[in-house]
Amino acid sequence: MTSGCACQAAEEKDIPYAQLDEVIARYKGEAAVIITILQDVQELLGYIPKQSIAYLAEKLHVSPAKIYGIVTFYAQFRLAPIGKYNLMVCEGTACHVNGAKALTRAISEELNIAGGETTGDGLFTMERVACVGCCSLAPVVVVDGEAHANMTPARVRQLIGQLREKEQHSQGVQAAKEVQ
Amino acid sequence: MQEKTVVKVGLSTCGIAAGGRKTYAALEKEIAKHGLDVELRQTGCIGMCYIEPLVEVHLPAGETFYYGAVTEEKAALIVEEHLLKNEPQDGLLISREKENVFSKQVRVALRNCGDIDPESIADYRRKGGYEALRKALREMSPEKVIEQLLASGLRGRGGAGFLTGLKWRFTRAAKGQPKYLVCNADEGDPGAFMDRSIIEGDPHAVLEGMLLAAYAIGASAGYVYVRAEYPLAIMRLEKAIQAALQAGYLGENILGTEFSFIVKIKKGAGAFVCGEETALLASLEGERGMPRLKPPFPAEQGLWKKPTCINNVETFANVPWIILNGGDKFKAYGTEMSSGTKVFALAGKIIRGGLIEVPMGITLREIVYEVGGGIPAGKKFKGIQLGGPSGGCVPESLLDTPVDYESIVKTGAIVGSGGMIVMDETTCMVDIARFFLNFAQNESCGKCAHCRIGTKRMLEILVRITEGKAAPEELDLLQELALEVKEGSLCGLGQTAPNPVLTTLKYFREEYETHLRERKCPAKVCRELLAYTIDAAACIGCGLCSRRCPTAAISGEKKEAHTISQELCVRCGNCFDACKFNAVLVD
Numbered sequence: 001m002t003s004g005c006a007c008q009a010a011e012e013k014d015i016p017y018a019q020l021d022e023v024i025a026r027y028k029g030e031a032a033v034i035i036t037i038l039q040d041v042q043e044l045l046g047y048i049p050k051q052s053i054a055y056l057a058e059k060l061h062v063s064p065a066k067i068y069g070i071v072t073f074y075a076q077f078r079l080a081p082i083g084k085y086n087l088m089v090c091e092g093t094a095c096h097v098n099g100a101k102a103l104t105r106a107i108s109e110e111l112n113i114a115g116g117e118t119t120g121d122g123l124f125t126m127e128r129v130a131c132v133g134c135c136s137l138a139p140v141v142v143v144d145g146e147a148h149a150n151m152t153p154a155r156v157r158q159l160i161g162q163l164r165e166k167e168q169h170s171q172g173v174q175a176a177k178e179v180q
Numbered sequence: 181m182q183e184k185t186v187v188k189v190g191l192s193t194c195g196i197a198a199g200g201r202k203t204y205a206a207l208e209k210e211i212a213k214h215g216l217d218v219e220l221r222q223t224g225c226i227g228m229c230y231i232e233p234l235v236e237v238h239l240p241a242g243e244t245f246y247y248g249a250v251t252e253e254k255a256a257l258i259v260e261e262h263l264l265k266n267e268p269q270d271g272l273l274i275s276r277e278k279e280n281v282f283s284k285q286v287r288v289a290l291r292n293c294g295d296i297d298p299e300s301i302a303d304y305r306r307k308g309g310y311e312a313l314r315k316a317l318r319e320m321s322p323e324k325v326i327e328q329l330l331a332s333g334l335r336g337r338g339g340a341g342f343l344t345g346l347k348w349r350f351t352r353a354a355k356g357q358p359k360y361l362v363c364n365a366d367e368g369d370p371g372a373f374m375d376r377s378i379i380e381g382d383p384h385a386v387l388e389g390m391l392l393a394a395y396a397i398g399a400s401a402g403y404v405y406v407r408a409e410y411p412l413a414i415m416r417l418e419k420a421i422q423a424a425l426q427a428g429y430l431g432e433n434i435l436g437t438e439f440s441f442i443v444k445i446k447k448g449a450g451a452f453v454c455g456e457e458t459a460l461l462a463s464l465e466g467e468r469g470m471p472r473l474k475p476p477f478p479a480e481q482g483l484w485k486k487p488t489c490i491n492n493v494e495t496f497a498n499v500p501w502i503i504l505n506g507g508d509k510f511k512a513y514g515t516e517m518s519s520g521t522k523v524f525a526l527a528g529k530i531i532r533g534g535l536i537e538v539p540m541g542i543t544l545r546e547i548v549y550e551v552g553g554g555i556p557a558g559k560k561f562k563g564i565q566l567g568g569p570s571g572g573c574v575p576e577s578l579l580d581t582p583v584d585y586e587s588i589v590k591t592g593a594i595v596g597s598g599g600m601i602v603m604d605e606t607t608c609m610v611d612i613a614r615f616f617l618n619f620a621q622n623e624s625c626g627k628c629a630h631c632r633i634g635t636k637r638m639l640e641i642l643v644r645i646t647e648g649k650a651a652p653e654e655l656d657l658l659q660e661l662a663l664e665v666k667e668g669s670l671c672g673l674g675q676t677a678p679n680p681v682l683t684t685l686k687y688f689r690e691e692y693e694t695h696l697r698e699r700k701c702p703a704k705v706c707r708e709l710l711a712y713t714i715d716a717a718a719c720i721g722c723g724l725c726s727r728r729c730p731t732a733a734i735s736g737e738k739k740e741a742h743t744i745s746q747e748l749c750v751r752c753g754n755c756f757d758a759c760k761f762n763a764v765l766v767d
Contacts, residue, residue: 031484032466035449039408073468073625074449076408092370093565093601094527096615105752109730130452130619131370132409134197135527135601136229136534145411147197153757 015051019044024059034060034070038077047078083118083125085163088142092131095139099152103139104128106153110160123167124160183240185218185263187211190234190294192225192380193373193412198232199251206252207235210259218263224381226294228281229534231274234294237262248274281532284551286513288521289337289497290537293381298416301423304384310429312500313391317437320503322352325396329499331507333519338364338455338492339567339596340672341518341585347489350479351397354487361394361402362483362490364460368407368452369568370619372599374523375493377535379406379413382497383420387443389496391429392503394441397489401442405460408447417445452623456671457490459625470625471671492597494523514540518584528565528601531556538583545579548602559604563687567596569616570676572683573609592683594676608705609688610695613681614642620677631674634665638681645692647708648699655692659685704766707751711767716741718763725755725764
């Protein structure tokens with residue numbers, strides 16, 4: 001189910017209503033499109049801001065409760081933004097018997113977040129998912145669509161370190177550019 | 181006969197995760213560098229996921245070589261030595277290994293997986309693709325198609341095992357227009373990846389199967405309901421639909437006949453219960469995916485209350501083969517009641533994990549030891565979980581059970597959609613029961629009180645057992661609740677959610693008892709029941725463990741044996757992982 005703090009949700013002025021209109025227009029005349037529209041909105045914004053729910057409800061002529069009901073029913077939808085790097089820990093059966101729990105613990109310790117939470121600097125989110133379908137490579141952590149196979153707690157910590165370094169490096173480049 | 185050398189790289193999700201794209205790029209670069217006239221081709225999953233990335237070299241003379249675990253460096257070596265100098269790299273070849281893996285397999289649904297380029301309709305047609313459709317439209321009435329399906333004895337591969345031909349006959353006979361066809365690709369069982377691999381490896385076979393079904397039942401529109409978590413499968417399916425439309429296999433007046441059919445992809449939004457057919461229909465209608473009462477069955481009143489036939493991906497993939505080769509030929513494989521072949525996803529504590537297709541009736545032992553190569557690291561086999569969270573754990577003593585629908589049900593498990601997870605002595609069966617129940621609990625849609633609350637209470641008991649806080653009599657309560665939940669739930673999710681608990685209670689009861697009475701976990705999995713100590717004779721006092729301890733529970737002078745305070749220890753296991761001298765003991 002969707003979790004996280006809704007208070008982080010964007011302010012109303014941040015919602016790109018024109019883009020939401022475009023998404024709705026894509027499916028004009030089609031039946032049963034709420035889920036598809038929500039999927040497109042999430043792809044656009046990274047999550048489903050609460051304010052967008054009321055707007056979509058009005059445009060689609062349904063109650064906000066109906067849309068909220070769908071958003072909270074399906075695991076795919078999020079009501080809060082996620083970090084720049086989403087660490088998806090697979091907790092499918094094969095990963096479970098091969099030690100996925102130790103990976104979740106290592107990430108928790110390293111970043112001080114639980115499943116579904118995002119670090120204060122907005123860099124990392126840990127998402128615990130049920131099976132990404134790479135069972136022969138278990139246990140698996142997926143970051144940015146790339147599956148990291150045969151993970152161990154040590155390798156997870158290493159991966160987080162690499163991502164942090166990459167981030168610091170790009171910030172450094174950014175700062176250098178600004179100086180120039 | 182082909183004229184030039186073909187080099188194939190397995191690029192389905194598992195191949196890509198193992199670095200297949202880098203291997204492909206390296207091969208491409210090396211082939212270009214040496215100006216070789218070689219056709220480089222991507223394919224789907226051949227099933228040997230444990231040794232990806234896989235590269236196949238197919239020479240014009242007909243000889244085929246298989247290379248496993250091909251890194252970028254090895255790719256360069258293969259081009260330079262094998263393609264350029266015609267010197268196969270024996271050390272890297274896995275051709276014999278492939279023979280072992282394939283010796284017991286019969287590939288019907290997977291006939292093209294790992295062989296053809298899934299993004300090329302021409303490749304599919306070279307393998308006889310869309311010939312079954314042509315044959316059916318030209319020579320067979322819809323009734324004749326259904327007759328062939330009935331003769332084949334094919335049963336629904338999604339898990340329930342209902343006769344496919346019968347389902348088609350019911351939908352054809354149902355009153356109401358239009359009729360709909362739905363392909364269920366919402367593969368939600370953790371540990372199952374059959375449908376994903378089939379769509380990624382041979383999407384046109386699924387489409388052709390759907391076309392034949394649509395022709396048989398009289399449907400003109402269909403949906404593929406596929407998990408949003410399968411982006412590669414969705415992309416390849418979209419490409420396949422476009423190519424089929426352009427080639428005239430989809431759309432209006434297919435192959436110049438009266439028959440018209442269109443297919444749309446609907447992405448599921450992540451709800452396990454949507455694998456249940458009535459919940460899937462609710463989701464297709466844009467609602468929360470809650471199951472509905474049956475009857476009426478979808479064949480009578482399905483999508484938007486119209487007659488609807490729902491089949492699984494693997495079921496459809498079998499259909500073109502059956503129409504081309506005849507139902508009898510399919511029936512020749514397998515057993516009397518469970519005919520044909522079945523695809524299984526073999527994973528867990530197994531040496532050769534991957535995707536396999538075997539004739540029904542093969543024993544579990546043959547699958548684990550002959551196809552799968554047994555248990556890694558010399559560990560002992562403990563159990564095999566069949567059918568995911570709806571299935572059950574089968575112990576060593578029943579390994580000679582033939583894999584057919586009826587025999588597996590007798591053990592308390594189900595064939596299910598085809599997930600097989602092998603477990604060894606390091607797997608705690610109570611923890612596994614807790615794991616599956618936790619999954620089912622999370623995924624319960626909440627409609628039925630038995631499923632919603634019953635699984636919650638069961639889970640609480642299991643958690644207490646794994647934490648050493650349960651009273652011995654709670655085992656009976658657990659069993660009682662399990663039977664109640666089975667009986668009181670509306671859909672398959674609730675009716676089968678207690679199966680992992682019931683089967684582990686039946687076959688591994690002593691493990692539950694040890695947790696309860698001795699407060700110990702024999703497999704050393706349940707953290708709360710473990711005690712970490714340091715073997716003073718083995719400890720050299722390097723201090724690595726104490727630095728990794730989050731609660732400063734480890735003390736000791738440098739170069740002297742350390743000790744762990746049991747009061748402060750939170751049993752995280754960091755010290756055990758950190759120690760290079762095996763001085764940390766777990767009991």
